[in-house]
Amino acid sequence: MRFIFVHGTGVRRERYDELFRWVRRGLEERFQDAEVVPFYWGDTFGSSLDAGGASIPGTATTRGTEDPEEADAAEWLLLLTDPLCELRVLAALGATDDGLAMPGLQSAGERVADDLRKLPRDLSFGSHDDDELTRLLQDTGLLNGYADALDELADSDEFRDAYAVVQDDVSAAELITAVSRAVVALLLAGAGEAVVCTGDERDRMVDLLSGRIGGTARGALLRASGVLLKLGQRLTPQSVLDRKRGEATSAGASAVGDILRYQARGGPLRDHLTQLIAASLEPPVVIGHSLGGIALVDALALAAIRQEPLSVRLLVTVGSQAPFLHELGALAGLPPGATLPPNFPQWLNIYDRRDLLSYLAAPVFPGDPRVTDHEVRSRQPFPVSHSAYWKLGAVYDRIGEALR
Known part of the structure; x- marks a missing residue:
C-alpha cells in the first residue's frame, strides 16, 4: 500500500527527515506492505525573510484559558x-x-x-x-x-x-x-x-x-x-512573545510565511503534488500535516472540478487549517461556500483541541458522508501539540480503521 506524506509549515529538510521517520515507523508497524513516499517542499516552495526581518515591530494581545x-x-x-x-x-x-x-x-x-x-x-x-x-x-x-x-x-x-x-x-x-x-x-x-x-x-x-x-x-x-x-x-506565553516579538517572529517566520506564500503562489507546489499522485501505480493514501493538508485538499478539489480527478484511496489531513480557510472563503481549491465536488475522495481529518492550528472539517461540509473528523489527545499545550501527532498510536490506528 502506497502512502504519500506531505509536511506542513515551517518545516525544512532536517526537521522533515525526523518527522518522516516517525510517520514511516507508525505506518510500517500497522501495514506490512506499506510504501511510504516523502513529499518535501520546504526548500523549493517555502518562504524566507529576504530583508532579515526588518518589517517586525512589537505588540500583541493576550487570551485566557477556559476549558x-x-x-x-x-x-x-x-x-x-x-x-x-x-x-x-x-x-x-x-x-x-x-x-x-x-x-x-x-x-x-x-x-x-x-x-x-x-x-x-x-x-x-x-x-x-x-x-x-x-x-x-x-x-x-x-x-x-x-x-x-x-x-x-x-x-x-x-x-x-x-x-x-x-x-x-x-x-x-x-x-x-x-x-x-x-x-x-x-x-x-x-x-x-x-x-x-x-x-x-x-x-x-x-x-x-x-x-x-x-x-x-x-x-x-x-x-x-x-x-x-x-x-x-x-x-498565555503571549506576554513573553510581546517582549521578544522580533526574536520570536524571526524564528517562526517560515511557519507563517509558508502559509502566506502558498496562498499567493501555491500553484507550483500543487502541480508537483498532482504529478506525484498521478504517477502512482496504485491509488495512494495521501497524508498532509498542517499546510500539507491544505495543499492536498486544494489539489484534489481542483482536479475534480476540472473533471480530471486524481485516483486517491484516502485523504488524511492532520492538524490542518483547510476547513478553516474554506469557512473564510480563502481555500484556493473551492469557491467560497462550495460543497466538495464529485469524485473527491474519502477524507479523514484528525485534530487535537490543544492544537490551535487544527480545525474540524465535517461541520464545514454538513451531510457529506465522505468527511469524517477524529480527535486525538497528545496532552501537550500549543505549540508542542502541533507536532506530537506523529508519535500517537491513535493517529495510525484511525487511519487503519478508515482504510478497512
Whole structure:
C-alpha cells in the first residue's frame, strides 16, 4: 500500500527527515506492505525573510484559558514560559513554615541539592542506550540539552531559595517533583517547536528524574500546583512573545510565511503534488500535516472540478487549517461556500483541541458522508501539540480503521 506524506509549515529538510521517520515507523508497524513516499517542499516552495526581518515591530494581545480540562496543559504552559516558576512558589510557601533546622545536620533540602549535583551529565546515546531516560531524551530530540538544563537549574537562585526552606521529608518530596518538572520544562522550552514529545513522554521523564534524585513515582502533590493552575487559566506565553516579538517572529517566520506564500503562489507546489499522485501505480493514501493538508485538499478539489480527478484511496489531513480557510472563503481549491465536488475522495481529518492550528472539517461540509473528523489527545499545550501527532498510536490506528 502506497502512502504519500506531505509536511506542513515551517518545516525544512532536517526537521522533515525526523518527522518522516516517525510517520514511516507508525505506518510500517500497522501495514506490512506499506510504501511510504516523502513529499518535501520546504526548500523549493517555502518562504524566507529576504530583508532579515526588518518589517517586525512589537505588540500583541493576550487570551485566557477556559476549558476545565486544561489544568494539566495550563500548568505546563506556564512552565514552558517560565520553567523555574514552581520553585519560586515553593520558596515563598516554605518561608512561612515554622520548621526549624537542626544545627550541624544536613537539611532535607541540602540532600536534594547534593543528589541533583551528583547526577551524571553525560547521557550520550550509545553508551547508555539501554537506559529508559536516555532513550526518551533521544526520541524527543532533547538529549543534547540535558546537561545544560541540569546545570542551569542547579546554579539558579530559584533552586537555592527553594531548597533552603526545605527541612523535612514531605517538603523534600515536593521539591524533588518541582525540580524534575523544571528540568523537563527547561528542555522543552529550549527546544521549542523542534521537539516531538507527547504528554505521556513528558510525564515519564519527570518520573524518571524524580527517581534519580530520590523521589518515588510522580512525587508529592505540589502545593504550588494550585497557584500555577490559577495563573495558567489567566495567562498565555503571549506576554513573553510581546517582549521578544522580533526574536520570536524571526524564528517562526517560515511557519507563517509558508502559509502566506502558498496562498499567493501555491500553484507550483500543487502541480508537483498532482504529478506525484498521478504517477502512482496504485491509488495512494495521501497524508498532509498542517499546510500539507491544505495543499492536498486544494489539489484534489481542483482536479475534480476540472473533471480530471486524481485516483486517491484516502485523504488524511492532520492538524490542518483547510476547513478553516474554506469557512473564510480563502481555500484556493473551492469557491467560497462550495460543497466538495464529485469524485473527491474519502477524507479523514484528525485534530487535537490543544492544537490551535487544527480545525474540524465535517461541520464545514454538513451531510457529506465522505468527511469524517477524529480527535486525538497528545496532552501537550500549543505549540508542542502541533507536532506530537506523529508519535500517537491513535493517529495510525484511525487511519487503519478508515482504510478497512
